[in-house]
Amino acid sequence: xxxKLWFSISFLGGLAIMAILxxxxxxxxxxxxxxxxxxxxxxxxxxGTDDLGRDIFxxxxxxxxxxxxxxxxxxxxxxxxxxTIGLLSGFIGGLVDAIIMRLLDVLMALPTLFLILMVxxxxxxxxxxxxxxxxxxxxMGMARLVRAEVLSIKERAFVTACRSRGLPEKTVLFKHILPxxxxxxxxxxxxxxxxAILVESVLSFLGLGVQPPHASWGNMLENSLGFLRDAPWMAxxxxxxxxxxxxxxxxxxDGLWLLLDPKAKENHVSHS
Amino acid sequence: MLVxxxxxxxxxxxxxxxxxxxxxxxxxxxxxxxxxxGESGSGKSVSAMAIMGLLPSSAQINGDIxxxxxxxxxxxxxxxxxxxxxxxxxxxxxxLAALNPVFTIANQMIETIQLHHDLSKDTARELxxxxxxxxxxxxxxxxxxxxPHQFSLGMCQRIMIAMTLSMKPELLIADEPTASLxxxxxxxxxxxxxxxxxxxxxxxxFISHDLAVVSERCDTVxxxxxxxxxxxxxxKDIFTSPKNEYTxxxxxxxxxxSF
Numbered sequence: 001x002x003x004k005l006w007f008s009i010s011f012l013g014g015l016a017i018m019a020i021l022x023x024x025x026x027x028x029x030x031x032x033x034x035x036x037x038x039x040x041x042x043x044x045x046x047x048g049t050d051d052l053g054r055d056i057f058x059x060x061x062x063x064x065x066x067x068x069x070x071x072x073x074x075x076x077x078x079x080x081x082x083x084t085i086g087l088l089s090g091f092i093g094g095l096v097d098a099i100i101m102r103l104l105d106v107l108m109a110l111p112t113l114f115l116i117l118m119v120x121x122x123x124x125x126x127x128x129x130x131x132x133x134x135x136x137x138x139x140m141g142m143a144r145l146v147r148a149e150v151l152s153i154k155e156r157a158f159v160t161a162c163r164s165r166g167l168p169e170k171t172v173l174f175k176h177i178l179p180x181x182x183x184x185x186x187x188x189x190x191x192x193x194x195x196a197i198l199v200e201s202v203l204s205f206l207g208l209g210v211q212p213p214h215a216s217w218g219n220m221l222e223n224s225l226g227f228l229r230d231a232p233w234m235a236x237x238x239x240x241x242x243x244x245x246x247x248x249x250x251x252x253x254d255g256l257w258l259l260l261d262p263k264a265k266e267n268h269v270s271h272s
Numbered sequence: 273m274l275v276x277x278x279x280x281x282x283x284x285x286x287x288x289x290x291x292x293x294x295x296x297x298x299x300x301x302x303x304x305x306x307x308x309x310g311e312s313g314s315g316k317s318v319s320a321m322a323i324m325g326l327l328p329s330s331a332q333i334n335g336d337i338x339x340x341x342x343x344x345x346x347x348x349x350x351x352x353x354x355x356x357x358x359x360x361x362x363x364x365x366x367x368l369a370a371l372n373p374v375f376t377i378a379n380q381m382i383e384t385i386q387l388h389h390d391l392s393k394d395t396a397r398e399l400x401x402x403x404x405x406x407x408x409x410x411x412x413x414x415x416x417x418x419x420p421h422q423f424s425l426g427m428c429q430r431i432m433i434a435m436t437l438s439m440k441p442e443l444l445i446a447d448e449p450t451a452s453l454x455x456x457x458x459x460x461x462x463x464x465x466x467x468x469x470x471x472x473x474x475x476x477x478f479i480s481h482d483l484a485v486v487s488e489r490c491d492t493v494x495x496x497x498x499x500x501x502x503x504x505x506x507x508k509d510i511f512t513s514p515k516n517e518y519t520x521x522x523x524x525x526x527x528x529x530s531f
Contacts, residue, residue, distance in 0.1 A: 094329065157369035163326055164364075165384045165435070166357035168350075175383075179374045 005255035008248035015245065019064040029058040030213040038231035048233045050223060056237055059215035063238065066216040067245060070131050070200040071193035077135025078142055079189060085139070086146025087181070091154060091173050097147070104140050112137045116199065120208040127216075130209050134196045142188055149181035183260040190253030194246040201242050217242050273475060274300040274323070274443060277336040281318050284330050292318045294499035295335065298492070300443065305469070305476040307486030307507075309522060310496035316479045319496075320445050323477075324362055325352050339443075358388045361441035361474075365448040367428035371420035377404075377431055378416040385438045403434040407464060426457035430464065437468060444469070445477045450485070462489070483522045487511060495519045 033053030041048040047056035089100040116133045123129055153159065154177060162172045203209035204218025212219055217238040224234035281293040293315040300306045308316050321327050323337055325344060337344045339355065347355070356362075364370040372380060381400035382393060391399065397416070404412035407430040420428060429449060436444065446465065450458040466489055469476055480486045486493055487507035494504040497518040503510060514520045 157364055157366060158372045160321075160326055161362070161364055161370035161432075162372070164324055164356055164362035165439070166353045166355075166387060167383070168353060171383075176372050176375075 002255055002258070004251040005259075008251040008255065011244060011248045012252065015064050016068055018061050019068055022058070022061040022065070027055070027058055029062045029215055030054065038227060038234060040231070041233055047237045048231070050220070050234050051227055051231070056220070056234065059220060060217070060237055060241055062215045063217040063220060064241065064245075066127060066204075066210055066214075067197045067200060067242075070127070070134065071197045071249070073131040074134035074138065074196040075189050075192045077132065078139035078192060079185065080139075081136070082139030082142025083146050083178075083181070083185060086143035087150055087173060087178060089143065090147035090150025091169075091177065093151075100143075101147075104143060108140045110137075113199065113202070116203065117206070117208060120203060125203075125208045125211060127210050130200055130203055134199050138192060138195065142185065142192070145184050145188055146181045149184060150177055153177050153180045183257075186260065187253045187257045190249050190256065194249035194253075197242065197246055197249070201238075273302045273340060274477075275336070275338040276319075276323070277338075279319055279322060279335040279337065280333070281315070281322055281327065282332045284332070289332075291499055292331075293322070296494075296496070296499075296501040298494055298501070298504065300475050300477060302442065302475055303473050304492070305478060305490045307478045307480065307490030307493040308496055309480055309483050309486050309493060311481060313498075314496040315499040316496050317447050320362075320447055320477065320479055323445065324356055324360065326356075357384065357436070357439045357441065359442050361436035361439060361444045363429070363432055363436055363444065363446045363449045366425075366452045367432045368420055368423075368425055370432055371428060373420055376417050376419055377423075381416070381431075381435050381438065384435050388439045399438065400434070403438055404431065406437070406468075407431070407434045409434070424457075426453050426461060429453065429457075429461050433461075433465065433468065437472065440472060441474060443475045443477065445479070447479045448481065449478075451481070458485075482526075483510075484526050495522065 031054065033049065035053065037049070037053045038051050039045055039049045039053070045055050045057065047060060049055055050059070085100060089097045115137055116130075119133050120129060159172060159176065162176050163169075167176075200209055200216065201218035201221070204216040205222045207219070207222065209218055210216035212223070220238040221235060221242075224231070224238070227234050276299070277297045278295045279293055279297070280295050281291075283290045283292055296315075296319060298306060308319075310316050318327065318331075322331075322333055323339075323344070325347075327333065333345065339359065344352065344355070371377070378397060378400060381403070382396045385391060385396040385399055386393070389396070389399075401412045401416055404416060409415055409427060409430055415423075420431075423431065433449075449465065450461050453461060462485065465476075468474075476490075478486055478490055483493075483495075487510070490507060492504065493507050493510050494501050495510070495516065495518065496502065497516075502516040503514065503519045510519060511523065514523055
């Protein structure tokens with residue numbers, strides 16, 4: 001356990017707990033207060049208020065709900081698709097594998113962000129669409145990772161041994177091979193979550209994600225643009241939160257990689 | 273029981289064809305043991321894997337493999353699966369590598385037992401512990417919940433044998449079962465296998481590079497060299513009047529102690 005890992009776990013854990021519990025409190029994040037249009041951080045409003053007098057602390061936590069949910073759900077979707085396709089592609093091999101891999105090459109060459117923008121413009125922009133679209137367009141890396149693992153795992157003796165005992169292919173693949181591919185997948189999932197949160201912020205910033213008055217870090221940033229000189233905290237707070245969250249997720253991915261992969265640890269020690 | 277006729281296996285490696293097994297034939301009758309000796313790469317394991325139907329798809333197989341008169345090669349995959357393990361057991365050279373490191377022994381044994389017998393998890397576990405006792409794993413009731421890496425190689429091989437026995441196969445293919453073990457463990461494992469072979473009345477196909485080990489316990493010995501079965505006969509014939517040059521080299525290679 002490195003300090004980086006401690007920092008990320010406590011930051012993300014704290015953020016998640018607060019984000020989950022915040023709706024239990026009676027305050028409305030969208031309540032407008034004409035007496036407090038924009039106020040700097042104070043004891044009454046920890047993170048200050050925005051141009052409509054709304055409490056930024058409260059709105060940040062509601063924004064955290066969105067960001068974390070987007071992170072979890074879209075990575076969940078991309079895990080489901082990526083791991084399944086990677087497993088099958090690597091396990092079946094041969095022509096099927098070749099076709100899937102070439103398809104992935106094509107998919108990876110698509111400009112994902114523009115695809116997401118297009119979908120959001122065509123369909124009604126909603127947080128549900130954001131999660132699905134990010135999930136559906138970000139599984140390719142995961143699939144490659146899993147496939148590469150499967151290719152090496154399926155040559156190991158215990159796989160042949162499983163077959164020699166008459167285990168069906170689906171048991172061999174999903175029970176015996178799958179767990180061996182999970183270490184890199186967990187790491188990639190953490191990095192993917194950071195990426196998804198960034199994409200959601202960009203979309204909300206462009207007005208194509210979470211719709212006002214509902215708060216998300218992205219639309220809070222967008223909202224702050226007109227007040228950068230007078231109320232810089234309106235931009236700084238969501239900006240810092242996005243940065244810290246994504247950074248923590250990356251640290252967590254890194255830290256887990258060190259914990260899970262004994263070879264990584266050796267290299268790490270010799271470098272430091 | 274097992275009839276092999278003109279078994280021929282070729283591998284296609286980057287366009288060139290490698291002839292791993294070149295038209296070998298032999299029979300194994302119930303309760304009989306057949307030894308196959310040869311150096312690494314002589315096609316011993318490949319021919320055994322062909323019987324199991326577990327060669328990679330890049331292998332081109334020709335010839336006849338019949339088990340109880342039934343051609344295994346034309347068998348659909350899900351029927352074949354019922355023969356693997358249940359009728360023909362397989363023991364591997366490196367027992368630690370043949371166990372999945374992420375599951376406990378209990379998990380893997382119960383999975384195997386339940387696959388072939390309609391038993392509850394608890395009954396399967398008891399059966400697994402009985403079998404571990406039978407292969408002389410000390411404190412089997414507790415150690416069954418350990419992971420493969422917590423056992424020595426010799427113990428892992430005992431576990432593999434127990435797992436194979438749980439299916440009561442008619443034929444046991446032992447692919448260099450003691451090659452990765454030290455000599456004293458090798459002796460123990462071989463003795464255990466001899467005992468169990470008697471008890472379960474199994475036929476055995478014993479693959480080894482050690483002519484002495486094979487001759488001690490097999491009714492028939494086949495010598496393989498570069499994919500060919502160069503000589504086959506009773507151990508006595510092979511030892512007393514070897515006809516093939518390679519067989520003579522093998523006999524010469526058996527260490528003799530002189531002071």
